[in-house]
Amino acid sequence: MKRLKKIVKWTGINLLILVVVIAAVTGMRQNLHFDAPYPNIKASADSAIIARGRHLVFGAAHCINCHNANNPDSLAALGLDVPLSGAVKFELPVGDIYSKNITPDRETGIGKFTDGEIARVLRYGVHPDGKPVFDFMPFHDMSDEDLTAVISYLRAQKPVYNRVPENDPNIIGNLVIAYLVKPVGPSGPVPASVKKDSTxxxxxxxxxxxxxxxxxxxxxxxxxxxxxxxxxxxxxxxxxxxxxxxxxxxxxxxxxxxxxxxxxxxxxxxxxxxxxxxxxxxxxxxxxxxxxxxxxxxxxxxxxxxxxxxxxxxxxxx
Ligand code: HEC
Ligand code: HEC
Missing domain, CATH: 1.10.760 (Cytochrome Bc1 Complex; Chain D, domain 2)
Known part of the structure; x- marks a missing residue:
């Protein structure tokens, strides 16, 4: 009996140490930073390129649906230049994740990011501060030409001041961030352009x-x-x-x-x-x-x- 008690006690202490160690390591791993190349993408002021970007942003790529918190799919039907000011809350098993303000506001949006930083988020899933992106967006294999068009449109929007809350992961989310979330990148070489036709x-x-x-x-x-x-x-x-x-x-x-x-x-x-x-x-x-x-x-x-x-x-x- 005594021996058993001792074993139980020691197992208990070991478990406690293990939990404390996992908690500490998980805490340390909340700020993992990743490296990825900056794509050689430069926003353009050419009106045809901006129009092409707008067509993707409000159409096939449906950025508006996730980056506007004001009933965006109804607004999309009106064809207005709805601001991509973010703050849509996604309540997931890992906690609350917020889409970002992607208007050119310098304080709360993407105004301070370089073209390369924005392109890297979309292609390689790494935020400008090196943290990995929760993989909501499928644009890793988007061609250079289309990525250029999208970023050119983002730059051409009116800046909107809208401070988006920080992501709020729960315990599962912290574990996922510490051990599972890795930046997702392209599935192969990314095309410079893809010919638009009905094939x-x-x-x-x-x-x-x-x-x-x-x-x-x-x-x-x-x-x-x-x-x-x-x-x-x-x-x-x-x-x-x-x-x-x-x-x-x-x-x-x-x-x-x-x-x-x-x-x-x-x-x-x-x-x-x-x-x-x-x-x-x-x-x-x-x-x-x-x-x-x-x-x-x-x-x-x-x-x-x-x-x-x-x-x-x-x-x-x-
Ligand atoms: C965010 C999730 C989501 C995405 C993205 C999505 N779908 Fe759907 N789709 C649904 C759901 C849910 C339904 C059923 C409800 C409805 O008909 O609106 C549906 C219904 C459909 C239907 C049947 C419509 C009908 O009237 O019977 C078609 C066709 C379809 N989707 C095609 C597509 C195609 C093509 C794409 C990409 C261009 C796409 N979906 C993207 C969720 C999605
Ligand atoms: C299905 C929803 C969804 C769609 C569609 C979507 N986004 Fe996002 N986007 C998000 C979420 C959620 C985040 C925040 C992810 C995170 O915090 O890790 C995000 C983050 C971003 C960021 C990073 C900003 C930063 O501060 O690091 C950029 C840039 C971005 N999106 C641009 C776009 C563009 C451009 C489009 C359309 C071409 C688009 N998004 C479409 C959900 C979406």
Whole structure:
């Protein structure tokens, strides 16, 4: 008995030491800094380049949906120059993460960052201060030409003073920051430019490197890693009390878009948001032009057929 007590006591002390050590190391690792190259991108004052950037920011890339906290998808439908002043709060299992003010305000926005620093955040996922970015944005493989256009538009906006709260990770978030969050970079050499035409090749680029359709329409695990069949349907969204499962958009006969012709697909996008609570940024996507929508349709037609995953909740709801 005595021996057992002793073992228990020592195990207890060891555990306590372990917890204290993990807590200390986790604390120290909250400020890990990473290195990544600064892309050779320079903002331009050319009005055609700025217009191209604006088209992406309010359209396929839907920056507006995450970088404006004032019902942005409705504002997107109006086609106004809505300020990208940030502070959208994402309540995640890791805690509260806030999108940033990306207007040129020097104090609270990106006014003080160099073009290289902004390009590095988007391509390599490293903030100007060296901290890794929570991987919300899919632009790692965006071409030099498009990244230049986007940053040129960001620079051309009116500065808006809006101080965004600091991210507020919980205990899980602190562990994730200490041991898991690493900057995400390009999947290969980044193209200087990608020819815009209505081919599936351009659609693939738009879908995966700009519009991030897969981000919702493919099943992911808690860390955000893709675990499901590509485009066969994604995990649960709960928006204002309404539950959504992003549907299958592969070529399978059970796909939502099975039997849709190109014109049907384009018409559906032109309609914008039909279910008001839907998390899909329809009203930004709605501003994509016919070439972009055709390219996306043609790319989706190349996706191999797959059945949608069945989630526990869906089974329970049946
Ligand atoms: C799905 C949501 C989402 C979309 C779409 C999105 N962002 Fe972000 N962005 C975020 C979040 C969240 C952060 C903060 C991440 C963090 O704190 O690690 C962020 C951070 C940034 C930063 C870093 C700013 C800083 O202070 O370090 C820049 C620059 C940026 N976004 C630009 C853009 C641009 C440009 C677009 C469109 C081309 C865009 N974002 C689209 C959610 C998004
Ligand atoms: C933020 C998550 C999200 C993103 C990003 C997203 N979707 Fe969706 N999508 C949904 C949800 C949820 C639904 C179901 C609700 C609805 O129809 O609005 C949906 C529905 C659809 C539908 C069926 C519409 C209908 O009327 O039956 C199509 C087609 C579609 N998405 C295609 C796309 C394409 C293509 C992209 C990229 C350009 C994309 N989605 C990006 C979440 C998303």
């Amino acid at each position: 599936a090749a351009y659609g693939q680029y738009l879908v995966n490197s700009i519009a991030e359709c897969n981000g919702c329409h493919t099943q992911r695990d808690l860390s955000g890693a893709y675990v499901g069949e590509p485009f066969a349907g994604g995990g649960k969204f709960e928006e204002k009390g309404v539950v959504f499962y992003p549907p299958n958009i592969t070529t399978d006969s059970s796909s939502r878009i099975f039997g849709w012709q190109e014109a049907d697909f384009i018409n559906r996008f032109r309609m914008g948001k039909l279910i008001p609570q839907s998390p899909m940024p329809w009203n930004a996507y709605k501003t994509m032009d016919d070439v972009e929508l055709k390219a996306i349709y043609r790319y989706l037609k190349t996706i191999k057929p797959a059945k949608a995953p069945v989630f526990d909740q869906q089974l329970a709801e049946k």
